[in-house]
Amino acid sequence: MKKIILTGDRPTGRLHVGHYVGSLSRRVEIQNKGEFDEMYVMIADAQALTDNAENPEKVRSNIIEVALDYLSCGLDPDKITLFIQSQVPELTELAFYYMNLVTVSRLQRNPTVKNEIVMRNFEASIPVGFFNYPISQAADITAFKANTVPVGEDQLPMIEQTNEIVRKFNSVYGETLVEAKAVLPERKVCLRLPGTDGKAKMSKSLGNCIYLADTPEKVKQAVMSMYTDPDHIKVTDPGKLEGNVVFTYLDAFATDGHFEKYLPEYKNLDELKAHYTRGGLGDMKVKRFLNAVLEEILTPIRARRKEYEKDIPAVYEILRKGSERAREVAAKTLDEVKSAMRINYFKDAELINKEYNPD
């Protein structure tokens, strides 16, 4: 079976280091190893509009930011298809037919939607489009017959919903669509990187993110003010690792190679942790190490971004071409869906030429 990969992000802000360990770095790795037959990466602007209807400018202006982040991390438009969701109208049409296969109560039970309704204060008045976005996401995935969807943990209910639609569609109209499998980050720490303040979620409004495009000064400042162990006051005090964001980030980013290069008195993170919990290791030293590790990762990303920023029209052209290619694939699936549903009237010679017999 062909391996077809599809993932996407909502363009509501620049991408941060949480996105990087959560899925971006993995996508680039898969791409460069060539471990796929087709790979699509989608900027989910239509989905972003489901909870930003009154702020389309925010979505519009962040499309280029996300595209620049993708390209600067090494996603390569010669190897994969980068596209914008709203420019593939076939996705909307697919979603329209899938809507008939899903009940309102099923959507109400989707834990991710439930959470978001609370987060966005939608309880009293949920926009229909927002409520419906899991179905739209099923269209995104099935349109490309994607069987592999690398995502964060919060997206598991969407994949489950997608597969229910696939099974329902295939049982009602005949084998047409393909089930998908979510691929989560291998390491638990990468599932959800906390904010620099120790809060569970990185969010722009909390100001606790490190963005891929941040300057070295900004990154350093964020690292130096990171939440550690409030009881670790003197260097000699034993330190706690639990809830200590600096160590969480080191879990996510540091390799033994980084130790060799920047902190050779320790072989690996286990040794550093042991010293910290024993006492005698100051926060500053650990933070400086984390800063060096992050800089090693972010420096080439920043440099590539600078190059792409010089020719923004070329980036839009990449997205335009990708959207065109994506459209061809989605149109083919939509055709198959409509034939399976037998709503392809004008292509159905048997229907058209059938002898008319009203009684």
Ligand code: TRP
């Ligand atoms: N829901 C995803 C997010 O919030 C974005 C997304 C839209 C997506 N369609 C998708 C992810 C299809 C994977 C597959 O980030």
